[in-house]
Amino acid sequence: MAIELHPLEQFTIERWIPIHIGGVDASFTNSALFMCAAVAVAIGLVVLGARRRDLVPGRWQSVAEMSYEFIAGMIDDNVGNEGRDYLPFIFTLFMFILFGNLLGMIPYGFTFTSHIIVTFAMAAVVFIGVTIIGIARHGFHFLSFFVPHGVPLVLLLLLVPIELLSYFIRPFTLAIRLFANMMAGHTMLAIFAGFVTAMGIFGFVPLGVDVLLIFLELLVAVLQAYVFAILTCLYLRDAIHLH
Amino acid sequence: MELAAAKMIGAGLACIALAGAGVGIGTVFAALINALARNPAAQVTPFAFLGFALAEATGLFGLAVAFLILFVF
Numbered sequence: 653m654a655i656e657l658h659p660l661e662q663f664t665i666e667r668w669i670p671i672h673i674g675g676v677d678a679s680f681t682n683s684a685l686f687m688c689a690a691v692a693v694a695i696g697l698v699v700l701g702a703r704r705r706d707l708v709p710g711r712w713q714s715v716a717e718m719s720y721e722f723i724a725g726m727i728d729d730n731v732g733n734e735g736r737d738y739l740p741f742i743f744t745l746f747m748f749i750l751f752g753n754l755l756g757m758i759p760y761g762f763t764f765t766s767h768i769i770v771t772f773a774m775a776a777v778v779f780i781g782v783t784i785i786g787i788a789r790h791g792f793h794f795l796s797f798f799v800p801h802g803v804p805l806v807l808l809l810l811l812v813p814i815e816l817l818s819y820f821i822r823p824f825t826l827a828i829r830l831f832a833n834m835m836a837g838h839t840m841l842a843i844f845a846g847f848v849t850a851m852g853i854f855g856f857v858p859l860g861v862d863v864l865l866i867f868l869e870l871l872v873a874v875l876q877a878y879v880f881a882i883l884t885c886l887y888l889r890d891a892i893h894l895h
Numbered sequence: 896m897e898l899a900a901a902k903m904i905g906a907g908l909a910c911i912a913l914a915g916a917g918v919g920i921g922t923v924f925a926a927l928i929n930a931l932a933r934n935p936a937a938q939v940t941p942f943a944f945l946g947f948a949l950a951e952a953t954g955l956f957g958l959a960v961a962f963l964i965l966f967v968f
Contacts, residue, residue: 660966825952832955835962879948 659842663766663835683764690751690764697747719747723881730885734892741781742888745774746881753834753873757866765876766834768827775826778884786891797894826883833876837869902965909961916954923947 669680701716709717723743727735749765756763764770786794798815799808844865847858927943 825956828956828959829948829952832959832962833951836955836958875944875948879945879952882945 657843657846659839659846662762662838662842665767682762683767683770686752686755686762686764687748690748690755693751693755694744694747719743726882727885730882731889731892735885735888738888742881742884745778745884746877749774749830749880750874750877753877754870756834756838757870757873763834763838765830766838768831771831772823772827774880775823775830778826778887779823782884782887782891785888786894789892790894794891794894797890822887826880830876830880833872837865837872841865841869902968905964906961909957909964912957912960913954915957916951919950919953920947923950 665681665683667677667679667681668685671678671680697719698716701712701714704710704713706713720743723746724736724739727739727742731738752765753763755761756766786797790796798812798819800811800815803811841862844858844862848855848862851858923943923946927939930937930939
C-alpha cells in the first residue's frame with residue numbers, strides 16, 4: 653500500500669505576476685495575495701464597522717468595537733498608560749496575524765504565516781522596535797535590565813549571560829512559535845487528508861480526525877495571534893518599566 | 896550510513912520532544928480545572944490559554960528541529 657503523500661506542497665510559493673526590480677525578485681506571489689486579502693479584511697472590518705456611530709451598537713459595529721476593546725484592554729493590563737502610544741502597532745500586528753492565520757484555514761487557501769521569513773520579519777520588527785524604545789527611554793540604564801537586583805557577584809557571572817541569551821532569543825522564539833504552529837497544523841491536515849483515500853472503506857476514520865483537527869487549527873489560529881500580541885505587550889512592558 | 900537514512904532517524908528522534916509538550920499542556924489545563932473548581936468566578940482562563948500556547952511552543956521548537964534536519968540539511 654504505497655501512499656503518495658505530498659503534505660508540504662501546500663507551502664510552495666507561486667509567482668503569479670513576475671516583477672523584477674534591479675536584481676530583486678518582487679513578484680506578486682500567492683503569499684502576497686493573501687497578505688493583501690488579510691489587510692483588506694482587517695480594514696474592511698474596522699472601516700465598515702465604524703460607519704454607524706450608534707450608542708447601542710449593531711452587530712458589525714459591535715465586532716469592530718470589541719476587537720478594539722480587546723487590544724486596548726490587553727495593552728492597559730500589560731503595559732499600562734504609556735503603552736497607549738503603541739496601540740495602533742499592536743492592533744495592526746494582531747489583526748494581520750489573525751486574518752493571515754484564518755484565511756489559511758479556507759480550503760485551498762495559503763497561510764502566509766507558515767513561512768519562517770514572514771514570521772521572523774514580524775518578530776524582528778517587534779524585537780528591534782522594543783529594544784530601541786527601551787534604549788531611547790532609559791539610555792545606558794537599559795543594561796540594568798540584565799542585572800537582577802540583589803544578586804551576589806559570583807552568581808552574576810552566571811546569571812548575566814543567561815539573561816542576555818534569553819533576551820536575544822526572543823525574536824527567534826516569537827517567530828518559530830507562530831511558524832511551527834501554522835506549518836505543523838497544516839501539514840497534519842494534509843497528511844490525514846491523504847490517508848482518507850488510501851484507507852479505502854475505513855477512510856472515515858482519518859476524515860473524522862481531520863474534522864476535529866480543523867477545529868483545533870481554528871483555535872490555534874486565533875490563539876497564536878493572541879499570544880504574539882500579548883508577548884509583544886509583555887516585551888514592551890519590560891522595555892518601558894525595566895522589570 | 897546514508898545521509899537520507901540518518902535524516903529520517905534524526906527527525907524521528909527530534910519528535911520525542913513533543914512528549915514534553917503533552918505533559919506541559921496537561922499540567923496547564925489541570926491547573927485551570929483545579930482553579931475553576933475551587934473558585935468558578937476566577938478570571939484565569941486567558942492565562943490558561945497563554946500558558947497552553949507557550950507550552951505548546953516549546954514542543955514545536957522540537958518539531959521545528961525535526962523539520963530543519965529533514966529539509967534544510
